[in-house]
Amino acid sequence: GKFGERWFDICKAYSVDVKAIDVEWGHAVSPEAVEKALNEDPKIKAVYIQASETSTGIYHPVKEIADIIKTRENTILIVDAITALGVVDLPQDEWCLDVVLTGSQKALMLPPGLAFASLSDKAWGFVEKSTLPRYYFDFKKEKKSLGKNQNAYTPNVQLIVGLREILKEIKEEGLEKVFERHGSLANATRLAVQAMGLKLYTVDEPSNALTAVWAPEGIDAGKITKLIREKYGITIAGGQDAAKGRIFRIAHLGYAGCFDVITAISALEAVLKELGYKFELCSGLKAAQKALFGE
Amino acid sequence: GKFGERWFDICKAYSVDVKAIDVEWGHAVSPEAVEKALNEDPKIKAVYIQASETSTGIYHPVKEIADIIKTRENTILIVDAITALGVVDLPQDEWCLDVVLTGSQKALMLPPGLAFASLSDKAWGFVEKSTLPRYYFDFKKEKKSLGKNQNAYTPNVQLIVGLREILKEIKEEGLEKVFERHGSLANATRLAVQAMGLKLYTVDEPSNALTAVWAPEGIDAGKITKLIREKYGITIAGGQDAAKGRIFRIAHLGYAGCFDVITAISALEAVLKELGYKFELCSGLKAAQKALFGE
Incomplete structure (x- = not known):
């Protein structure tokens, strides 16, 4: 779908050597295809996937793909969970999802303006070694600031206040x-x-x-x-x-x-x-x- | 100041070959120093400056520096006007400021969450030729979408609605x-x-x-x-x-x-x-x- 293709385009924009597994629109990717690609090129560092592909309404088999990746030391799984998180169960630790991403404007029921990323220890290891260009979206800087209970840069304060209310509601339900x-x-x-x-x-x-x-x-x-x-x-x-x-x-x-x-x-x-x-x-x-x- | 140093760090993060004009904190940069640097290296593509340097409370001589740059075909002036726009007069066209930037949370009196960039024709020429990596902050894509009265990506809708109210207020005053x-x-x-x-x-x-x-x-x-x-x-x-x-x-x-x-x-x-x-x-x-x- 469109957002799967976007992962490809984003990687390309940053000169990442990227290989697409072509899947017909409306279909899910097969875990076997992912496994085959990884076996063919064990140097692949990351697998990018949409949990819920919004352009086609497909749910990709996240758990099955995570099962393939979790035993591979040199590969992480990066899950765009923008319309999946808060809709279906995606237990990050249990399934070994290395990076899980979402935004404020979907299941979190807020206006657009916040993005969320949750990283596994394995993913943090990759962050340490990464040399791709970035300034504001620097996980290392954010982690350091989070240690002081702060943000590295001016955050979208009113949405964070709103988030607290939403999380209370979700917890209650x-x-x-x-x-x-x-x-x-x-x-x-x-x-x-x-x-x-x-x-x-x-x-x-x-x-x-x-x-x-x-x-x-x-x-x-x-x-x-x-x-x-x-x-x-x-x-x-x-x-x-x-x-x-x-x-x-x-x-x-x-x-x-x-x-x-x-x-x-x-x-x-x-x-x-x-x-x-x-x-x-x-x-x-x-x-x-x-x-x-x-x- | 800190934000002047940040321009330097951002350029470095993207492997831009960058030269800093060191200015003691609390002082403004002299237009002569900028002119000297440009004369020494006429290949310099962009001059980055803070109009109002928030870390030290200095107002840098934007107009005088713009006067030096406006006649040079291969150099543009990029002005961080985050705490200056809406506080002092910065007539972009009249002074030939090539890129003017601000955010929603300063003189525009909104919560944080929007950034603004205004480009001169000269700056658009530079955008066309730029090869630095980017995906979401791609001016070319945004320009194309603006032509259709849209945003390239999901915008912070509620702040845009708020902005309309603020602009009415400013216009009224x-x-x-x-x-x-x-x-x-x-x-x-x-x-x-x-x-x-x-x-x-x-x-x-x-x-x-x-x-x-x-x-x-x-x-x-x-x-x-x-x-x-x-x-x-x-x-x-x-x-x-x-x-x-x-x-x-x-x-x-x-x-x-x-x-x-x-x-x-x-x-x-x-x-x-x-x-x-x-x-x-x-x-x-x-x-x-x-x-x-x-x-």
Whole structure:
């Protein structure tokens, strides 16, 4: 997906010698492909992966890939968990994830402005040896400042204050309940769009953070997202890059609740009807209702 | 000062071949020294400067240095205007400043989280040719997105909304009035501390954003800032790096008004008295009062 490709572009920008494992959009990477690449070139220092690939709605097999990497001394696993952390369980220490990254604006339910990185001891060893150019994003400097309970540079103070409140809320709900809620919302959304005769874009395991769906034959996905926003004030996302115009994406992470799914499916039904898609009205809602509240 | 040294460190971090013009802390750089350096090495691509050097309270002669650089085709002037923009007049086009930078948390009166860069046509030419590594801070990508009235990446939305309000406020007050107000607050602060028998840290032109002052002989500046914060809830800054423990710094930019100066001077008098400094109580306040409100 787009964000997998971005890892590649970022490495390239810093002259890192990088090898991409090409995966068709909508598919997950296979752990075997990662293992094969590492066996072919044992000098590979880091494997970059998205846990939840937001552009395609795929959940990549993070645990299985971590199992391959954890025994290799010279390789670390760097996980973009931006739309995964706080949505699904990603136990960093237990699974041996070396770097886990997220942002404030997804499951942490804050405005954009904070990025988070959590490093394993193995990853800290790599930081010590790294010679790539950086100034403000220098983990060594940040670690030194954290030791004094400070930031190396002026932080986004108001978001840190907000974060404390969010973490209290998450703690109160309980992580297991949070993961369960997201799983249930994702399941209801997937069943609802399929009941409407639509096809999921994700071929392999879908991410619980969002649902990516093929637009019906002959209807531009951009028209769906535009109409749903302009007419009903509801924002769903279109496709990016290779999937542009072909898919739409419904998010259900963070503070989303069951009635957000009901609302999104209801509006989607209204808009698809208006755009001439033939389906049984209320079929999506019925499936969502059943999935969320039982029969 | 510290931020001048930071330009040097940032260049070094990116393997830029960089030459520092050493200036004693508390002094401004002389335009002649810049001209000499440029004449000695006409291949120098960029001159980096702080307009207001926050660590020492100095205002560097930006206009005079810009006059030297503007006729040189192969050199641009990059101005860190973080505590200067919105405090003093820095007409970018008129003075031929090639890159002007600021942040949201100073004269723009917002929380930290936004950085601003404004580039001249000459600077855009340099961007086109630059090969230094970068990904997220890529001006070319941002320019392309700006053309579509978008950001290249997820921006700090809530601060941009806040910025619109702040800019309305500044427009309403009028830039000239804003500069006048800061000049008046700076003048009152400088006169007040000098009336208390204290010495300004700035040897050359002081910045109107803040006033840097030598702590009295025998009193650690850290004690002054600590006591004033703990006892009166007023935050003034200590010295950084070379000036640590030796100076304190009173800010008067952004939304500061005349009674912020009165409050700061009053608290400073109380704290210095407590720490055993001999001076005439109310001498600072009297000078500030006179400067702010006339006789």
